[in-house]
Amino acid sequence: MSYSSTTQTKTAQTVRLYRMSTPEHECPWGLKAIKLLSEKGIEFDDHRLTSRAEIDDFKAQHSVGTTPQIFFGDSRIGGYSDLADYLGVETEEEEYSYTPVAAVFSTAALVAWAAALGIPGFMGVSLSMLASLKLMDTESFTQSFEKYDLITQQVKPYAKTFPFLELLLGLGFISGVAPIATGVGSLLLGTSGAVSVFKAVYIDKLELNCACIGGNSKAPLGTISFLENAIMVGMGAFLLLSSFGGAPPKEEATQRISSGHVEVALLEASDSASRSLAPTGLDHLSTSSRVS
16 A cells, blocks of 8 residues: 655655554554555555464564564664654654553552552562553553563564563562562563663663553653563562562461460360369358358
């Protein structure tokens, strides 16, 4: 499909735009590229990638991690921002917002405070809430997550299972069940996430939305995303240290308290029975008088 305007800029090269356009997701950067090329009067061929297989094949063929991609002849210009730089115009900045992130963590903090769950409980509630947001639209989350997550780029199904793994970790932090498994899982997920974010933001210089609160979020991928994963690593390490040499696990402590309550109840019952069976002074006198 070709686009043109009355003020076309004549180019000796064929301009091609490849962009994601699936039933579940229309890439906003591809639409911005269409708008920019049309405004500049540049004819181009619009190649829509309409399935996950097409998108993956295109990325592998051209060794790129994101779409859209624009080509002038045989030369790859890059994405929307690269196109804007090539044409010498200002890019349209994406609207970013930290409000969803603040809402999730402030709500989790209030829940943990109200229920006296402590810091592990806060972590558990936070992870559970984040997982629920991802599960609301797993397709959008997967598309956003694979743009920067290193494991997903190698093993595609990982993105589908990630929200469930995150939910299990959240429940583990809240309940105190299987602290070693929870700690190890938190370390692994947090470390892989931190490395992926660091590479995408500080090495590859990508401007992406963070998939941490769902695929359709406006939260930018950056320092906050890195800190979230770093905190997960820290909490996992803390849980492991507590399990191997620190405070007793939550269920063990609960059992000890329950056992103490039972012991106290048995002692009180035994004492009460002893008092009821012991003869009183009046009974002793009455017995003596009968004998005499």
